[in-house]
Amino acid sequence: MLIGWGAPSEKPVPLEQFVQNYAGTQTPIAVSRTDSERLAAAFAAVRAGQEPKDSRKLQRDVNRVVLVIPVPCTGAQETR
Secondary structure: OOOOOOOOOOOOOOOHHHHHHOOOOOOOOOOOOOHHHHHHHHHHHHHHHOOOOOOHHHHHHOOOOOOOOOOOOOOOOOOO
């Protein structure tokens, strides 16, 4: 089961700082391949000192908070 949750930040990370410190060089993982490729192209533009297309949407996308909690399932029932 995968549950996603997001909330706006009171102090968002600037796009350039996000790309420099967190984006890495691998294609980002997103909901679809198209979105992953869009993010990768936008991050490459920022690295090249260019303004990416739809930078406002990109700024919102990189400032989402996501929490993923893996839950191991062994198939066995707990006994009390």
